[in-house]
Amino acid sequence: MSHACQCHTSEHDLMPAPYSIMTIEKHTPLEWTFRVQTDLPAQLGQFVEVSLPLVGEAPISVSDCGDGWMDLLIRNVGKVTSALFAKHPGETIWLRGSYGHGYPIDTFRYQKLLIVAGGTGVAPVKGLLRYFSEHPEEIEQLDMILGYKNQESVLYKREMPLWRETHHLTVTLDEGQSDGPYRIGRVTEPLQELDIRDIHATRAIVVGPPIMIKFVVQMLQDKGFKAEQIWVDYERRMACSTGKCGHCRMGNIYVCVDGPVFNYAQAQNFID
Numbered sequence: 001m002s003h004a005c006q007c008h009t010s011e012h013d014l015m016p017a018p019y020s021i022m023t024i025e026k027h028t029p030l031e032w033t034f035r036v037q038t039d040l041p042a043q044l045g046q047f048v049e050v051s052l053p054l055v056g057e058a059p060i061s062v063s064d065c066g067d068g069w070m071d072l073l074i075r076n077v078g079k080v081t082s083a084l085f086a087k088h089p090g091e092t093i094w095l096r097g098s099y100g101h102g103y104p105i106d107t108f109r110y111q112k113l114l115i116v117a118g119g120t121g122v123a124p125v126k127g128l129l130r131y132f133s134e135h136p137e138e139i140e141q142l143d144m145i146l147g148y149k150n151q152e153s154v155l156y157k158r159e160m161p162l163w164r165e166t167h168h169l170t171v172t173l174d175e176g177q178s179d180g181p182y183r184i185g186r187v188t189e190p191l192q193e194l195d196i197r198d199i200h201a202t203r204a205i206v207v208g209p210p211i212m213i214k215f216v217v218q219m220l221q222d223k224g225f226k227a228e229q230i231w232v233d234y235e236r237r238m239a240c241s242t243g244k245c246g247h248c249r250m251g252n253i254y255v256c257v258d259g260p261v262f263n264y265a266q267a268q269n270f271i272d
C-alpha cells in the first residue's frame, strides 16, 4: 500500500495556490491543527510552505493527510503563524509543496519500530502513529515515547486512547504531577528502561528539539542501535525549499531537498 496521500502529480509546484481551511482543532492555546482541503501530493514527513499574501511564508510539516485533505499542526510563534491563527474554517490559506523526503514507511512495515518525539516534534510523526494504529497488523511492534513540557502542552490527547490500545505508548511531562496517563521526567528515562530484546530488528525515529535528538540518539547507540537503524527529522531556517537559495545548507546537504527526514548514518556526518 502506498504511503502517499495523493498522487495527482509528481511535480513540485513552485507557485503557492489557494486552499480552504476545513477545520481547526485547538490542542493548546498555541498549537492548532489546520485541516486544509487540498489534493497536493504529500508523504508523511514531508513539509509544505504555507503562506498568506503580504505576510510571508513558513515551512510546516505534513502532520497527516488523506484523500483531499492535509493536516498542519501549527505553533503560533511569529509573523506568519500568528496571521494564520486569525483565520477561520472556510477561509483561504496558500500552500506550495510538498517538499523533501518523508519517512520510508516501507522500511518500517512489519518491523519493530520505536518512535521518540518531543513537543511539536510529535506533529511530523502523527500520521505514522495514526496509520499504524489503524493498521496494527502492518507493524510487528510499535513503542512510542512522547515528551511534553506539562499537561497543558500535550498534543493529540483525543488520539491517544487508540494509540495506547493498539501499541505501547508512554507520555512524559517535564514538570507537574504524575497524574493518570502521564509520567514525570524526560523521554530518556522510559527509553533507558525500555527492554528492547531484538535491537537488530528494531528501527527508531527521533524527532524534536536538537538537544533531545542528541541525547536520545546517544542512548540508542549505547543500547546497541547502529546509525543505519535510526532516522531523525531536522528543521533548519528555510526560504525557497527547493534547493536553490542555500538557507538550509549544512555542508553539501540541503535539508529542504535531501531531508528533512534523514537516516542517521548520513546525518551523523553533517557539518552545521
Ligand SMILES: Cc1cc2nc3c(=O)[nH]c(=O)nc-3n(C[C@H](O)[C@H](O)[C@H](O)COP(=O)(O)OP(=O)(O)OC[C@H]3O[C@@H](n4cnc5c(N)ncnc54)[C@H](O)[C@@H]3O)c2cc1C
Binding pocket: 047, 056, 057, 058, 059, 060, 061, 062, 072, 073, 074, 075, 076, 077, 078, 079, 080, 081, 082, 120, 123, 124, 234, 235, 236, 237, 238, 260
Ligand atoms: C522542515 C520544517 C518543518 C516545520 N514544521 C513545523 C510544524 O509542523 N509546525 C510548526 O508550528 N512549525 C514548524 N516549523 C517551524 C516554522 O517554520 C517556524 O517556526 C517559522 O519560523 C514560523 O514562521 P513565523 O513567520 O510565524 O515566525 P517568525 O516570525 O519567523 O518567528 C519564528 C521565531 O523567530 C523569532 N524571531 C522572529 N524574528 C526575529 C528577530 N528579528 N530576531 C530574533 N528572533 C526573531 C520569533 O520570536 C520566533 O521565535 C518547521 C520548520 C521546518 C524547517
Ligand code: FES
Binding pocket: 237, 238, 239, 240, 241, 242, 243, 244, 245, 246, 247, 248, 249, 254, 255, 256, 257
Ligand atoms: S531552503 Fe533554499 S536551498 Fe533549502
